[in-house]
Amino acid sequence: MMKKTKSRATQAILGGAVLLLAVTLSCHKSGRPAGNQTFYDSLGGAVLVPDPANFGQSVEKGYLTIRTIVDSALFLIQVDPVINGYFSIMVAEDTAHTTPTEYDKLSLGITNFLAVAAGSKDYSYTGPTLLDAHNPSTNPNVPGPIDSGAFNEFAFDLGRAAAQSGLSNQLISQLGDLLYRYEGQVVQP
Amino acid sequence: MVITGIFAAAVIALAIHIYVVTHPHFGGRSRGMARIDLHQPINQTDAERITAWLYRHEGVDHVLVSTKSAITVFTYSPLVADAGRIASAFRDSLSYPRAVRYLPSEVEIKRSCPLRATPVTNGLYEFLKRIF
Numbered sequence: 001m002m003k004k005t006k007s008r009a010t011q012a013i014l015g016g017a018v019l020l021l022a023v024t025l026s027c028h029k030s031g032r033p034a035g036n037q038t039f040y041d042s043l044g045g046a047v048l049v050p051d052p053a054n055f056g057q058s059v060e061k062g063y064l065t066i067r068t069i070v071d072s073a074l075f076l077i078q079v080d081p082v083i084n085g086y087f088s089i090m091v092a093e094d095t096a097h098t099t100p101t102e103y104d105k106l107s108l109g110i111t112n113f114l115a116v117a118a119g120s121k122d123y124s125y126t127g128p129t130l131l132d133a134h135n136p137s138t139n140p141n142v143p144g145p146i147d148s149g150a151f152n153e154f155a156f157d158l159g160r161a162a163a164q165s166g167l168s169n170q171l172i173s174q175l176g177d178l179l180y181r182y183e184g185q186v187v188q189p
Numbered sequence: 190m191v192i193t194g195i196f197a198a199a200v201i202a203l204a205i206h207i208y209v210v211t212h213p214h215f216g217g218r219s220r221g222m223a224r225i226d227l228h229q230p231i232n233q234t235d236a237e238r239i240t241a242w243l244y245r246h247e248g249v250d251h252v253l254v255s256t257k258s259a260i261t262v263f264t265y266s267p268l269v270a271d272a273g274r275i276a277s278a279f280r281d282s283l284s285y286p287r288a289v290r291y292l293p294s295e296v297e298i299k300r301s302c303p304l305r306a307t308p309v310t311n312g313l314y315e316f317l318k319r320i321f
Contacts, residue, residue, distance in 0.1 A: 053218035078224055078262045079255035088293035089301035091224040099219035109304040133303045141299040
């Protein structure tokens with residue numbers, strides 16, 4: 001009886017170890033096969049790399065590229081009087097010194113949105129749709145319709161940030177294409 | 190009983206591994222952003238002086254000064270730096286008497302871009318999505 005239990009326990013340990021190994025290895029993705037490449041793949045894809053902002057952590061290269069661009073863009077947006085009013089929350093006072101800050105949340109929200117839009121399968125965006133977020137009837141806090149000038153300025157700042165991050169002209173152009181797919185959801189009549 | 194216990198332990202170890210690998214951590218990289226509006230024209234020399242002055246503060250990790258809009262923006266670790274004190278010292282130490290730290294009103298905050306993630310919910314969603 002004792003022997004049987006020991007044997008089952010050994011099998012369970014081995015089974016658990018195999019399961020653990022299988023899923024651990026599955027975390028190291030090698031990306032999609034060539035020919036079916038998404039924009040996310042072009043930005044580095046699902047290959048895990050050390051996260052420079054989080055010691056000991058990994059991050060997908062595609063996600064890291066997008067996050068770097070978004071973080072640079074948030075600076076450019078905040079010094080840009082044409083659109084900084086739409087993003088004022090990220091410089092709000094934080095007397096409680098709580099983390100994550102509003103800046104963290106905005107960076108994460110925009111990064112996740114763009115990562116998913118670019119083709120990431122491993123990250124998710126759980127915020128409102130762009131249509132709902134920019135529609136005064138579904139988001140009463142929207143002061144009014146966003147005009148195309150403001151959208152163009154946002155795209156311009158993101159493009160400048162992408163250039164500063166070292167993205168090639170071709171990839172910046174693809175980023176522009178991606179952004180303008182959503183123009184109709186942001187700029188509403 | 191033993192098998193169930195070992196299997197449960199393996200599942201927990203697996204869950205911890207996935208969580209650690211995928212969960213966005215803000216403890217180390219959490220950053221606050223602060224903005225100072227100068228309300229006077231500045232040139233490149235001013236921009237360089239302001240940038241150097243801000244970088245001298247522990248916890249400040251990135252600075253951008255726009256000569257075009259005369260706006261200064263910096264990010265900082267909220268665990269190390271106090272943006273309010275830095276902004277006060279900025280006006281007192283540098284010769285920009287009209288410099289004001291811009292703090293949005295409640296209305297402006299409500300009107301801001303709603304694409305903000307809630308990291309706990311988001312992390313949990315990603316975590317569960319990877320398991321199932």
